[in-house]
Every structure is written in C-alpha cells, then in structure tokens.
Amino acid sequence: MHPKYLTTGRKMPGLILVAALSLPVAVPVIAADTTNLREAIVVTAARGPSTELDTIGNIAQLSEADLLVTAAIHPYELGVRVPGVWIGRGSGQEHLTAIRSPVLTGPGSCGAFLIMEDGIPTRPAGFCNVNQLFEVPSELAASMEIIRGPANALYGSNGLHGTVNTLLPTPGGDRLAGVSIMAGPNDYWRGKFNWDSGPAKNSFNAGLLLETDDSYREDAGHEQAKLYGKSRHELASGVLSFNASASWLDQDTAGFIRPDEDGYKDRDTRYRNQDPDAYRKATSLRLSSTWAPENNGTWQPEYRFFLRNSDMEFLQHFIPSQPTEKNGQTSGGLMFITRRDGWHDSSLTLGIDAELAQGFVDEYQEDDPPGFAPERPKGQHYDYDVDSYLIAGFASLNLPLNDRWELQAGLRGEYMRYDYDNKMLDGNTTDTGGQCLDPDNDFPPDWCLYYRPGDRSDDFFNLSPNLGVLYKFTEATVGFANFASGFRAPQAAELYRLQAQQDVSDIDSERLDSIELGTRHQSESLSLEAIAFYMYKSNFIFRDAAHINVSDGKTQHYGIEANINWRIIEPVYLSLVGSYAKHEYDFDRFAGRGEEIKKGNEVDTAPQILASARLGYEHRFGLAELEWVYSDPYFMDAANSARYEGHDLFNLRLIFDVTPTLNFAIRVNNLTDEVYADRADLFLGGGPPQYRYFPGRERETYLELNWRIPGS
Numbered sequence: 001m002h003p004k005y006l007t008t009g010r011k012m013p014g015l016i017l018v019a020a021l022s023l024p025v026a027v028p029v030i031a032a033d034t035t036n037l038r039e040a041i042v043v044t045a046a047r048g049p050s051t052e053l054d055t056i057g058n059i060a061q062l063s064e065a066d067l068l069v070t071a072a073i074h075p076y077e078l079g080v081r082v083p084g085v086w087i088g089r090g091s092g093q094e095h096l097t098a099i100r101s102p103v104l105t106g107p108g109s110c111g112a113f114l115i116m117e118d119g120i121p122t123r124p125a126g127f128c129n130v131n132q133l134f135e136v137p138s139e140l141a142a143s144m145e146i147i148r149g150p151a152n153a154l155y156g157s158n159g160l161h162g163t164v165n166t167l168l169p170t171p172g173g174d175r176l177a178g179v180s181i182m183a184g185p186n187d188y189w190r191g192k193f194n195w196d197s198g199p200a201k202n203s204f205n206a207g208l209l210l211e212t213d214d215s216y217r218e219d220a221g222h223e224q225a226k227l228y229g230k231s232r233h234e235l236a237s238g239v240l241s242f243n244a245s246a247s248w249l250d251q252d253t254a255g256f257i258r259p260d261e262d263g264y265k266d267r268d269t270r271y272r273n274q275d276p277d278a279y280r281k282a283t284s285l286r287l288s289s290t291w292a293p294e295n296n297g298t299w300q301p302e303y304r305f306f307l308r309n310s311d312m313e314f315l316q317h318f319i320p321s322q323p324t325e326k327n328g329q330t331s332g333g334l335m336f337i338t339r340r341d342g343w344h345d346s347s348l349t350l351g352i353d354a355e356l357a358q359g360f361v362d363e364y365q366e367d368d369p370p371g372f373a374p375e376r377p378k379g380q381h382y383d384y385d386v387d388s389y390l391i392a393g394f395a396s397l398n399l400p401l402n403d404r405w406e407l408q409a410g411l412r413g414e415y416m417r418y419d420y421d422n423k424m425l426d427g428n429t430t431d432t433g434g435q436c437l438d439p440d441n442d443f444p445p446d447w448c449l450y451y452r453p454g455d456r457s458d459d460f461f462n463l464s465p466n467l468g469v470l471y472k473f474t475e476a477t478v479g480f481a482n483f484a485s486g487f488r489a490p491q492a493a494e495l496y497r498l499q500a501q502q503d504v505s506d507i508d509s510e511r512l513d514s515i516e517l518g519t520r521h522q523s524e525s526l527s528l529e530a531i532a533f534y535m536y537k538s539n540f541i542f543r544d545a546a547h548i549n550v551s552d553g554k555t556q557h558y559g560i561e562a563n564i565n566w567r568i569i570e571p572v573y574l575s576l577v578g579s580y581a582k583h584e585y586d587f588d589r590f591a592g593r594g595e596e597i598k599k600g601n602e603v604d605t606a607p608q609i610l611a612s613a614r615l616g617y618e619h620r621f622g623l624a625e626l627e628w629v630y631s632d633p634y635f636m637d638a639a640n641s642a643r644y645e646g647h648d649l650f651n652l653r654l655i656f657d658v659t660p661t662l663n664f665a666i667r668v669n670n671l672t673d674e675v676y677a678d679r680a681d682l683f684l685g686g687g688p689p690q691y692r693y694f695p696g697r698e699r700e701t702y703l704e705l706n707w708r709i710p711g712s
Contacts, residue, residue, distance in 0.1 A: 040522060044145040044165040047119060047154050047337055053522050056408045056468035057152065057482040058531050060563060062144040069625060069653060071182065071667060071704060073190070075133045080612045080629045083561035084148050084579040089678040090694055091254040092215065092222040093134040094280070096679070099162025100148045100535065100557060102583045102606030103679070106542050111491045114159035117166050117245060120288055120306050124331040124357035125157040125416060126388045126492045133164070135247045135284040135310065137226040140194060140207035142169040148561070149514045149535060150486025152466040153394045153410030156353065160486045160512050168245070171196060171232040172203035175711030184702040187214040198711055201234040216697055217254035219276035224249045238293040245286045253278035255317035256681065256692035261642070264677045264693040271695060278317035284310040301338040308332070321376035323365035331357035346399045355390040359492060375449040380431035382452060383423040386492045390416045406470045416489040417459040420496050426454040428500045451498040460489040460509050477521045486512045494541050506551045512537040525567045534558040554586040555603060571618045578611035585638070595684050597638045605681070607632035607646065622663065627651040636682040642691070644680035665704040673699040
C-alpha cells in the first residue's frame with residue numbers, strides 16, 4: 001500500500017466482536033510474524049515520543065493519511081475510526097462526545113474528556129465546553145491521538161473517560177505550500193492553505209481554514225475560520241519553539257425536531273428548524289512556547305508556557321425557556337517535565353503543572369416561560385465570575401523486570417481552588433427577588449429552578465495512581481494489563497450554576513477506576529489492538545431527561561474493543577474497528593417528572609455496539625475506499641422507556657492523482673441515502689413526553705481539489 005494513504009492507527013458487528021474475542025487466543029500464531037516490524041511513534045501517552053508497541057494501555061492514532069483521506073467536515077467522521085468513540089453530531093459544528101462512555105450531557109459533562117492541542121489542554125480545567133472540539137484545527141492537523149478511559153499520572157483533571165490530542169504539523173518539514181478547495185451540497189465551500197519554510201535551524205509553518213455551509217436544515221448554517229502558526233529555533237543551548245492557534249465560529253443553529261415517535265423518518269418534515277432564532281458565536285486563541293535545553297546531564301527537562309482565551313454566546317434552544325448564555329475564560333500556566341534514564345533501561349519522569357484562570361457566566365431569558373415550565377422565569381438567571389488555581393505534581397517510573405516484562409507505576413497529586421463571586425441575589429428567586437409558582441409541585445412551593453449560591457471558595461485535592469505491566473511475546477507482539485484511577489474536579493458550572501434541589505456541599509470530584517487487559521501487534525502487513533475493560537465511576541453528576549441536574553450518581557462500564565488494520569495484498573487494505581460495551585446505572589433515584597432511575601438500567605444514549613470497516617484499494621493513479629459505519633439501538637432516557645433503533649451507513653471516497661502535485665477527490669457520504677438520526681432524545685419537561693431528534697444528513701457528494709507546490 002502506498003505510504004501516503006496507509007491507515008495505521010443487521011448484525012455484521014458480530015463478526016468484528018468474534019475477531020476481537022479471538023485475538024488474544026491468536027497471539028501464539030501472530031507471534032510467529034516477527035519480520036518487517038513497523039515502529040509507530042506516539043507522543044501523548046508519555047508526554048513525549050515513544051513507540052506505540054511499548055505503550056502500557058490503549059492508544060489510537062489517526063495518521064495524516066487518515067485525516068487527508070477522510071477530509072472530515074465534522075469531528076464525528078474521525079471518531080468512527082477509533083473503537084469506543086462516538087462524537088455525536090449536532091447542528092453545524094456542535095457535538096456531544098462519548099469515549100468509553102454514554103453521550104454525556106449537562107453543564108460540566110464535558111469535563112470527562114481532556115481535549116489537547118500539541119499536548120496542552122485547550123481550556124482551563126474547570127471551564128470545559130461540550131462542543132470544544134470545534135475550537136481545535138483538526139482539519140489542518142498532522143495527526144490525532146486518542147486514549148480511552150483514564151490515562152496515567154502525567155494527566156490530571158478532565159482526563160476521565162478519554163483524552164484527545166490534536167497534533168499540528170511541526171515546522172521544518174518539506175519546503176512547500178499546499179492549497180485545497182472543497183465544494184459540497186447546500187452551498188458548502190471550504191478552502192485550506194498550508195505552508196512550511198523547509199528544514200533549517202530557524203523554521204516556520206502556518207495553516208489556514210475558511211469554511212461556509214448553508215446547512216441541510218432550514219434557517220441554519222455556519223461560517224468558521226481556523227488558523228495556526230509555529231516556529232522552531234535550534235540554538236546552541238537548546239530548542240525554542242512558539243505556537244499560535246485561533247478559531248472563529250458564527251453559526252445559525254437548528255435545534256431538535258420534535259415529531260412523534262419515529263417522526264425523524266418523515267422526509268417532508270425532518271429538515272425543518274423549529275428553533276429558527278438559535279445561534280452560536282465563539283472565538284478562541286491559544287499561545288504557547290516550549291523550551292527544551294540541550295541535554296548536558298542526567299535529567300532532560302522541558303518547559304511549556306501557555307496563554308489561552310475563549311468567548312462564546314449562544315441561545316439554549318434545547319431548554320424550554322431558551323435563555324441566552326454568554327461565557328468566557330482567560331488562562332495561563334506552565335507545564336514542566338523532566339526525565340532521567342536509569343539502571344537497566346529504566347526511566348523516571350517527574351513534573352509540575354500549574355494554571356491560573358478567570359471565567360464568567362451570564363445567562364438571561366428574554367421571554368416569559370412556557371406554561372408548563374413556570375420555574376424558569378424571565379430575566380437574569382446567573383451572573384458570576386470565578387477565579388481558579390491549579391497546581392499538580394506527578395511521578396512515573398518505567399522499570400524493565402527482565403527481557404520480556406516491564407512495569408510502569410505513577411502517582412499524581414492535584415490541588416484545585418475556585419473563588420466565586422455572585423453578582424446577583426443569592427438563592428433561587430427571580431432576578432428581582434420574586435417567587436415562581438409551580439402548580440405541579442415538582443419543586444418546593446414558590447421555588448424557581450435556578451439557584452445561585454452566595455460568594456464562596458471551594459477547593460479539591462485528588463490523587464491519581466496508575467500501575468501497569470507489559471509482556472513481550474516477540475518483538476512485534478505484546479500483552480498488557482493496566483490499572484488507572486482518573487478524576488475530575490467539578491466544573492465551575494456544576495458548582496455555581498445550580499438548580500433548586502442542589503447544594504454545593506453535595507458535589508465532589510468524580511472518580512473513575514479502570515482496569516484493562518489487552519494485546520497489540522504491529523508488522524508491515526498487520527496491526528491490531530484488542531482490549532477488555534471494566535470501569536466504575538462514583539460521584540457522577542449528570543442531567544436527566546427533565547434537564548434536572550443529578551449529583552452523586554454511580555455507573556459501571558465494561559466491554560471489549562478491537563482495532564485491526566490489515567494489508568491483504570499489496571494494493572488492498574482492510575480496517576475493522578469495533579466495540580461492545582455496556583454502561584449501567586449503579587444506584588436508584590426518582591429523578592422527577594415521572595422518570596425513575598433503577599440500578600441496572602442502561603445509561604441513555606449509549607449504543608452497546610459501535611463499529612466501522614473500511615475496504616480500500618490503492619493504485620498508482622489514486623485510491624478508492626468504501627466505509628461502513630454501524631450504531632446499535634440505544635435508550636433515549638434514563639428510565640429506559642424509549643429506544644432508538646440504530647442505523648447502518650456507507651460512505652465512498654475516491655482520490656485521483658492527476659499529477660505528482662495535484663489530486664482530485666470525490667466523497668459520497670450516506671451512499672444508500674439511509675434515513676436516520678444523528679441523535680435521539682426523550683424530553684420529560686412537563687406535559688406529554690417529547691421525542692427529539694437531530695436528523696441525519698441525506699446522501700451528499702463533496703468534491704475536492706488539492707495542489708501541493710514544492711519549494712525551490
């Protein structure tokens with residue numbers, strides 16, 4: 001298979017699951033293939049370059065070839081290439097993420113995922129956003145790496161269910177410029193530009209994305225821009241680099257369609273927008289500098305300094321009273337790490353992470369509440385500022401026990417403090433001190449839904465250990481067992497954007513304990529990773545079907561995952577990705593509005609099977625790839641009273657090399673024109689239950705022209 005396209009990193013899914021289960025049994029057979037070892041390098045697991053084969057724990061890599069072939073217009077299209085990952089598609093660039101988890105919703109649910117750019121978190125630890133992947137220029141990336149479940153002691157708060165690290169191109173590659181133009185339905189246009197100064201002691205690169213889309217939904221569409229610039233300077237005393245990255249989004253949002261059950265299948269109504277006034281405006285800016293001194297001793301230090309800012313304004317179309325929210329954060333910090341090689345190829349890693357942040361939230365409702373939701377009053381709901389302070393220290397030891405066994409142990413301690421300033425009346429009255437009347441008595445008499453605690457400070461200290469072992473069957477095949485305990489301190493929105501039935505004292509750090517057993521093989525013709533895992537989460541904070549926040553939940557998550565890439569013969573490759581997982585409540589709770597959570601119920605919006613396959617053929621004139629994507633049925637509410645039926649999708653990608661520097665691509669998404677929902681939800685907000693859907697896109701064809709301009 002040509003290296004520029006090589007991919008590295010109903011019930012057809014059963015085939016994938018059988019393959020996943022059989023892989024550990026097949027290790028002795030695979031172990032015989034020790035020739036032509038392919039050394040895949042990753043940087044996320046160790047916060048520096050390491051071989052994928054020797055990584056203790058799971059890791060998935062989307063290579064530059066994966067990103068170029070997919071040419072994703074939404075992060076969802078990349079997520080299906082990784083086992084156990086579902087980036088649920090909303091309107092425009094909006095999304096909800098699931099990594100070894102159900103789709104999590106609520107003001108702080110995004111804190112379960114650590115989103116990074118070149119190894120630096122894109123947001124401060126207490127100020128996540130559920131859509132924060134749209135701030136990252138993945139369309140311009142060199143690669144992406146994903147860790148499923150808690151990582152290790154090198155990462156702290158927010159790396160609970162998963163870590164996504166987008167790696168932008170490093171300056172000093174081939175001297176060239178590249179231009180890409182893509183066109184699609186609904187007046188979709190995208191232009192990309194990238195440039196590199198070429199190898200030198202002082203090297204530079206840059207990238208720019210411009211995109212506009214009038215949307216397949218009525219009264220919707222978006223415009224966005226992303227850019228980055230980097231420089232790298234080789235000095236006598238070390239290497240100094242500077243990075244800058246920014247994003248801008250202006251979106252007219254289409255909300256849920258709210259038909260009867262299965263109404264999303266009605267082709268005459270499924271593209272209507274029942275929330276034509278919904279919108280989202282967002283900007284972000286990130287600056288960083290890295291200093292790696294020349295290694296003149298036993299320790300190899302690295303210093304990273306960063307500044308970040310993000311601002312957002314949007315209409316909460318998913319809430320009956322549809323208030324407008326404004327939020328923003330400014331933050332900066334330091335990430336220090338140092339390594340020392342020791343006895344018998346052992347290594348010790350030590351580090352400190354520090355961060356300061358200032359954030360604000362302003363929520364205002366313009367109109368009177370709907371009749372069935374009097375607890376959501378007109379006027380100001382929240383107006384507060386929060387300062388946060390984070391300091392963490394960590395240590396990690398890799399110790400070979402003999403030629404085959406290796407031990408890894410790590411420990412992280414992290415302290416986080418919030419100083420909160422409420423600019424409104426304390427309590428859960430209206431903004432003028434009035435009361436809300438709730439005839440259904442779902443809340444105590446005369447209480448409004450929105451509760452504002454008085455000024456206060458809160459702090460959290462968490463320890464995060466990890467312990468793992470790796471066994472080398474051969475130079476090409478390993479097995480591993482890994483225990484990791486992850487955590488996330490409560491997000492500022494969870495602590496101070498409360499509801500009437502909540503109290504700050506009830507909210508604590510979420511914790512997730514994980515154990516996984518796996519095997520990994522890499523050679524020129526075959527790479528695979530197969531894993532079985534179990535995870536238990538406590539102090540879970542989530543939002544139920546009535547949009548009421550629930551604290552102190554408990555859930556368990558267990559399943560198997562497989563990622564197989566096989567070069568069948570020289571021009572033909574096959575990629576299989578699949579996961580079978582169950583996500584269950586481990587507590588009983590009457591959540592209000594008639595919804596009852598029972599121990600053993602499946603968490604809603606959590607398909608048991610997620611799978612995809614890609615069959616590709618490469619030729620000297622280009623590439624053809626057929627992709628199949630499967631989503632299992634799933635429950636739409638915590639009481640497990642309604643169910644979405646799942647779907648199969650097929651996508652076709654054709655790339656033609658016109659000249660060595662020019663290619664033309666045709667991509668057809670949803671080849672069979674399947675009628676499906678990107679997300680299905682049941683809302684119990686008063687009155688009869690509402691079935692709510694984000695309708696899936698119909699068959700769409702995109703055309704792209706790529707031109708590489710070599711430098712002199």
